[in-house]
Amino acid sequence: MQSTCDLVIVGAGAAGLAAARAAREAGLNIEIVEAGPRIGGRAFTDTTTFGTAFDLGCQWLHAASINPYTKAADRLGFRYRKDSFRYRIHDGTWWLNDSLVEQFGASLAATYDRIAALGEAGEDVPASRAIDPADPWAPLFRRAYTGYMAWPPEEVSTYDTSRFHFTDEDWPVEDGYGALVAAEGADIEVNLDCPVKSIDWGSDEVMVGTAKGMIFCRAVLVTVSVGVLQAERIKFFPLLPDWKQDALSHLRMGHAEKVGLSLKRDIFTGVGPHFAILNWEGAPTAGFVCKPFDRQMVALFASGPFARDLFAQGADAAIAEAKSLFAKICGADVLKEITAARATNWVTDPLILGAYSVLSPGGGEARGELARPIENRIFFAGEATSVDGFSTAHGAYNSGLAAIELIAEALK
Numbered sequence: 001m002q003s004t005c006d007l008v009i010v011g012a013g014a015a016g017l018a019a020a021r022a023a024r025e026a027g028l029n030i031e032i033v034e035a036g037p038r039i040g041g042r043a044f045t046d047t048t049t050f051g052t053a054f055d056l057g058c059q060w061l062h063a064a065s066i067n068p069y070t071k072a073a074d075r076l077g078f079r080y081r082k083d084s085f086r087y088r089i090h091d092g093t094w095w096l097n098d099s100l101v102e103q104f105g106a107s108l109a110a111t112y113d114r115i116a117a118l119g120e121a122g123e124d125v126p127a128s129r130a131i132d133p134a135d136p137w138a139p140l141f142r143r144a145y146t147g148y149m150a151w152p153p154e155e156v157s158t159y160d161t162s163r164f165h166f167t168d169e170d171w172p173v174e175d176g177y178g179a180l181v182a183a184e185g186a187d188i189e190v191n192l193d194c195p196v197k198s199i200d201w202g203s204d205e206v207m208v209g210t211a212k213g214m215i216f217c218r219a220v221l222v223t224v225s226v227g228v229l230q231a232e233r234i235k236f237f238p239l240l241p242d243w244k245q246d247a248l249s250h251l252r253m254g255h256a257e258k259v260g261l262s263l264k265r266d267i268f269t270g271v272g273p274h275f276a277i278l279n280w281e282g283a284p285t286a287g288f289v290c291k292p293f294d295r296q297m298v299a300l301f302a303s304g305p306f307a308r309d310l311f312a313q314g315a316d317a318a319i320a321e322a323k324s325l326f327a328k329i330c331g332a333d334v335l336k337e338i339t340a341a342r343a344t345n346w347v348t349d350p351l352i353l354g355a356y357s358v359l360s361p362g363g364g365e366a367r368g369e370l371a372r373p374i375e376n377r378i379f380f381a382g383e384a385t386s387v388d389g390f391s392t393a394h395g396a397y398n399s400g401l402a403a404i405e406l407i408a409e410a411l412k
């Protein structure tokens with residue numbers, strides 16, 4: 001294959017697919033190339049293991065009322081639930097009562113407020129600075145924050161956390177968020193199984209080297225994860241400029257992984273869908289999504305270094321740990337109820353290498369710098385480039401649209 005076009009889009013995740021549609025509408029002649037055998041990237045719904053939708057990656061429509069995928073779900077007939085996020089806390093022996101759960105909720109909100117206040121005051125320091133060491137809920141806050149941000153608060157920026165646009169609406173997609181992203185991008189023609197290996201931007205025309213041949217173009221939009229960029233899976237000639245490498249050095253991949261377990265019966269009778277947080281001394285940064293959509297299922301949601309180290313050992317180790325934690329909170333007998341299991345492997349997937357991006361304290365404007373084009377020819381999008389929607393599918397989507405606005409202007 002050797003071809004010529006205006007723009008090559010590298011990666012067909014949420015950012016790449018959104019960009020491709022916008023580019024088509026802007027009249028650009030594009031090629032979109034994806035290394036894997038499917039579209040969606042970190043948005044991926046498994047519909048076979050459990051005979052029902054199980055999201056391996058994104059699952060909740062965060063900031064749902066301003067999330068473009070909520071509109072897409074309505075248009076495409078995907079069901080989602082406007083559930084508020086209900087959680088329970090297990091102390092290793094039993095579930096804490098409602099009043100203690102409420103106390104934790106108040107402490108959690110107050111700590112997030114202090115993080116926001118620091119960040120809004122321009123303090124770019126570890127989020128852990130906002131934790132009151134005298135607060136008995138401090139250890140649980142650390143675990144909850146790690147669950148959300150995919151990395152511990154000691155190594156995450158207050159400034160970055162404070163810029164995320166929260167609306168307190170996290171709506172789970174019943175038919176699968178991954179399936180929704182794929183359905184929304186189904187009409188985009190994508191070159192699958194076509195990894196980009198090199199981008200040569202040393203002369204007027206940009207040369208994109210792929211496993212299936214060379215593409216000559218006027219501009220490239222790179223949407224791969226921070227992990228893939230840092231691992232230099234794509235070689236740039238000349239090298240990326242220092243300011244771009246500096247931006248990348250302030251970012252890292254956080255880790256979030258899941259193990260789904262289906263059950264023979266409802267073991268939470270009388271209790272609706274909820275998130276079970278583990279809270280005992282030495283508890284891992286993990287919790288269980290219990291009874292999602294009232295299905296007879298639980299899903300371990302592991303995060304941070306714990307998730308990285310466990311899931312790097314492979315699916316068997318992850319499933320064994322999920323079962324052991326599940327037995328700890330629900331009794332050893334529940335293990336007899338398990339009918340099927342599925343573990344994710346984002347940490348070892350060479351096309352992703354983690355869950356989503358995290359900005360280190362002192363990282364400042366690194367996300368904006370990652371998004372900044374190089375010589376109006378090499379452009380970047382993807383969740384990590386979003387200042388107010390990082391780590392999410394809608395942030396990725398919006399970043400793809402923003403990049404096309406710049407590209408259309410640059411290629412006029």
Ligand SMILES: Cc1cc2nc3c(=O)[nH]c(=O)nc-3n(C[C@H](O)[C@H](O)[C@H](O)COP(=O)(O)OP(=O)(O)OC[C@H]3O[C@@H](n4cnc5c(N)ncnc54)[C@H](O)[C@@H]3O)c2cc1C
Nearest residue numbers: 011013014015035041042058059060196382383392393396
């Ligand atoms: C466990 C987990 C839970 C999550 N939960 C949520 C959630 O509830 N809600 C939410 O909004 N977000 C969630 N996210 C985050 C969300 O899934 C991502 O932020 C979003 O999907 C990223 O989209 P993207 O387009 O930026 O990147 P990607 O989806 O990574 O797309 C990049 C694409 O580039 C491809 N690629 C890589 N290398 C090459 C190459 N050399 N050549 C060509 N193509 C290449 C990849 O295969 C991939 O398809 C979750 C993520 C994980 C892992």
